[in-house]
Amino acid sequence: xxxxxxxxxxxxxxxxxxxxxxxxxxxxxxxxxxxxxxxxxxxxxxxxxxxxxxxxxxxxxxxxxxxxxxxxxxxxxxxxxxxxxxxxxxxxxxxxxxxxxxxxxxxxxxxxxxxxxxxxxxxxxxxxxxxxxxxxxxxxxxxxxxxxxxxxxxxxxxxxxxxxxxxxxxxxxxxxxxxxxxxxxxxxxxxxxxxxxxxxx
Numbered sequence: 401x402x403x404x405x406x407x408x409x410x411x412x413x414x415x416x417x418x419x420x421x422x423x424x425x426x427x428x429x430x431x432x433x434x435x436x437x438x439x440x441x442x443x444x445x446x447x448x449x450x451x452x453x454x455x456x457x458x459x460x461x462x463x464x465x466x467x468x469x470x471x472x473x474x475x476x477x478x479x480x481x482x483x484x485x486x487x488x489x490x491x492x493x494x495x496x497x498x499x500x501x502x503x504x505x506x507x508x509x510x511x512x513x514x515x516x517x518x519x520x521x522x523x524x525x526x527x528x529x530x531x532x533x534x535x536x537x538x539x540x541x542x543x544x545x546x547x548x549x550x551x552x553x554x555x556x557x558x559x560x561x562x563x564x565x566x567x568x569x570x571x572x573x574x575x576x577x578x579x580x581x582x583x584x585x586x587x588x589x590x591x592x593x594x595x596x597x598x599x600x601x
Contacts, residue, residue: 471590475579478506480546482588486595487518487571493555496538496565496597498573500554504546511581513543516556517574524570524596531594534572538565543580566599 473480484500500514518538523530538557546552556573557563565571573592579585 471577471588473512473577473579473585473588475506475510475585476583477508477510478504478548480504480510480512480577480579482514482575482577482590484573484575484590484592486593487573487597488595489597489599491600493559494564494566494601495557495561496567496571496599498556498571498592500556500575500577501551502546502554502577503551504548506548508582509545509547510579511543512546512552513541513578513580514554515576515578516540516554518556518565519572519574520565520567520569522567522569526596526598529594529596530570532570534570537567538563566601568598570594570596 470481470483473482480502481504482500482502485498487496487498489495490497496518498516498518500516502512502514504510504512516539517536519534520537521530521532521534523532538561540554540556540558540561542554542558544552544554554575556575557565572594574589575592576587576589578587
């Protein structure tokens with residue numbers, strides 16, 4: 401029986417539990433080498449699980465739960481809701497991407513510009529993205545008419561971008577939304593959650 405799905409679901413919890421137990425016991429132990437050995441053991445176990453069970457790697461390439469961020473752009477003819485998911489591996493694009501979806505309600509379809517940037521840093525573990533400083537690795541800028549009641553998707557990087565983001569590690573996206581017609585709105589920036597992504601080349 402294939403248990404990879406179960407392992408994928410509970411592996412991040414086991415890693416966190418191991419780290420928590422390690423911290424608790426390390427406080428009672430004066431030997432600094434114990435802390436180092438425990439950290440190495442936890443890291444080795446997580447890497448072994450990821451390499452041994454494809455289901456574990458796949459579980460961490462998709463955004464978990466609902467959209468990471470939601471914000472609203474208002475204009476004279478109505479308002480638009482922007483939602484962005486977390487960075488994740490896209491089989492179709494063969495790249496790490498994140499999507500921003502825009503839906504508008506009102507009396508006049510607006511033109512919405514989304515400027516997106518992807519950031520990256522090496523490191524992290526399944527379910528435990530790195531919190532180290534990131535560097536920019538991808539960019540997009542696109543404006544589209546958003547029909548009232550429809551949902552329009554913006555991709556970062558752009559769908560036709562020849563450069564592909566294929567490195568294993570931690571990603572985070574930022575997006576800036578702006579209504580450019582019928583009137584200009586204020587810029588509305590927001591940031592996705594960090595995500596540890598395992599490319600599936």
